[in-house]
Amino acid sequence: MSCKSEGVAAAVRAAAAVVAEHRAELIGLDRAIGDGDHGENLNRGFTAVVAALDAGPPDTPGGVLKLVATTLISKVGGAAGPLYGTAFLRASAKLGTAADLDVPALLDALRAGLEGVQARGKAVGGDATMVDALIPAVAAAEKAAEDGGDVAAVLTAAADAADRGAESTVDLVPRKGRASYLGERAVGHMDPGARSSALLLRAFAEAAS
Amino acid sequence: MSVGIVLVSHSAKLAEGLAELAAQMAPDVTIVPAGGLSDGSIGTDYDEVVAATQRADSGAGVVLLYDLGSAQMTAELAVESLADPSAAIVADGPLVEGAIAAAVAAQAGRDHKAVAEAAAAAGLPEDLEPAGTTAGGAEIELELRNEVGLHARPAAVLVRSLSEFDAEVTVRLGDQEADGHSVLGLMSLGARQGDRIRVQARGPQASAALEKAKELVDGNFGE
Numbered sequence: 001m002s003c004k005s006e007g008v009a010a011a012v013r014a015a016a017a018v019v020a021e022h023r024a025e026l027i028g029l030d031r032a033i034g035d036g037d038h039g040e041n042l043n044r045g046f047t048a049v050v051a052a053l054d055a056g057p058p059d060t061p062g063g064v065l066k067l068v069a070t071t072l073i074s075k076v077g078g079a080a081g082p083l084y085g086t087a088f089l090r091a092s093a094k095l096g097t098a099a100d101l102d103v104p105a106l107l108d109a110l111r112a113g114l115e116g117v118q119a120r121g122k123a124v125g126g127d128a129t130m131v132d133a134l135i136p137a138v139a140a141a142e143k144a145a146e147d148g149g150d151v152a153a154v155l156t157a158a159a160d161a162a163d164r165g166a167e168s169t170v171d172l173v174p175r176k177g178r179a180s181y182l183g184e185r186a187v188g189h190m191d192p193g194a195r196s197s198a199l200l201l202r203a204f205a206e207a208a209s
Numbered sequence: 210m211s212v213g214i215v216l217v218s219h220s221a222k223l224a225e226g227l228a229e230l231a232a233q234m235a236p237d238v239t240i241v242p243a244g245g246l247s248d249g250s251i252g253t254d255y256d257e258v259v260a261a262t263q264r265a266d267s268g269a270g271v272v273l274l275y276d277l278g279s280a281q282m283t284a285e286l287a288v289e290s291l292a293d294p295s296a297a298i299v300a301d302g303p304l305v306e307g308a309i310a311a312a313v314a315a316q317a318g319r320d321h322k323a324v325a326e327a328a329a330a331a332g333l334p335e336d337l338e339p340a341g342t343t344a345g346g347a348e349i350e351l352e353l354r355n356e357v358g359l360h361a362r363p364a365a366v367l368v369r370s371l372s373e374f375d376a377e378v379t380v381r382l383g384d385q386e387a388d389g390h391s392v393l394g395l396m397s398l399g400a401r402q403g404d405r406i407r408v409q410a411r412g413p414q415a416s417a418a419l420e421k422a423k424e425l426v427d428g429n430f431g432e
Binding site: 035076082085120177 | 246250251252253255256277285286
């Protein structure tokens, strides 16, 4: 099973709806340990993404992801803009102009996205950031692909692992971003970026299923 | 033609205020503030940073300074998107001190790598060396008669003027010594009105550099 640009665009629209639905939750998480703008920023970004898709849907999966990247970079305004923007940009570069997104291409895109986030934010596993959701997600996606899973199964495995990874940030002392200024006082709170990464992967997985 | 400077901040007011402050030290340098989002709220605007970087580049390159984490990421992303990413550098230094140091280095005609280094070095503790570690060279003693002593503007004027000479210059006050090419170093000497500083120079143009220093001090740095 593979996915064409319409399918990828539909998954991105589903992700935008999930971000809108969880806007208040993300604001709450970020208000506890950051500057409180994550839900608002991400919602503004994905609202703009939907408008851009309405205006002119790209005809390849890579084109859709590139549109997501450039829109998020321009519209988000907080750390999530350059981080998610770089992730989607690198993922789209991996997909190139191929008309179909198959499992090997999906794995390449996920790995490139994680590398992009790490290159931009300089975070490693255990810093209590979105990287703590994405590292296990990529590992789980690879495992699911080895086991013969299709695009939906690979994304579902990634989303499950990202949920657990996001949960793990509750017990971590943040070492990157605004929350790092709080140090130990941030322990007990889930990282809002890890949560939004898990939400996005879940939305993609459900759209693919 | 000097290196341009872009100040990337979450706050428009912070970027604009700092641009104003830095411009005082570097009247000929293009310093472009890029703060806040287009609707006036707090954040960093990628498109604005890209536009500011293009506006600041007169051909000699650009150095970008940032306030907090996501501003750094936005600045780096903007640089990567340029037609020639090597024309711009995101400097890893404290925003305020780094902007001043960068502005003075740009005013002195340094290249963009040196300007970025000046900004980064502004974050390091100044190594004030005990006097006597610099041997040889010519030396003069000058009394500061201007009102603010070796404060920001006079220090910048001195650094800028001395950069024109091929000479290593150090300035001493009591038992402390600072590099005559570092505004922050000179400022951290804390030399005030009435203090006597000793200026030492080595190199082919040492005596011309000392003469210039004397002229500036005697002329109260144009105050």
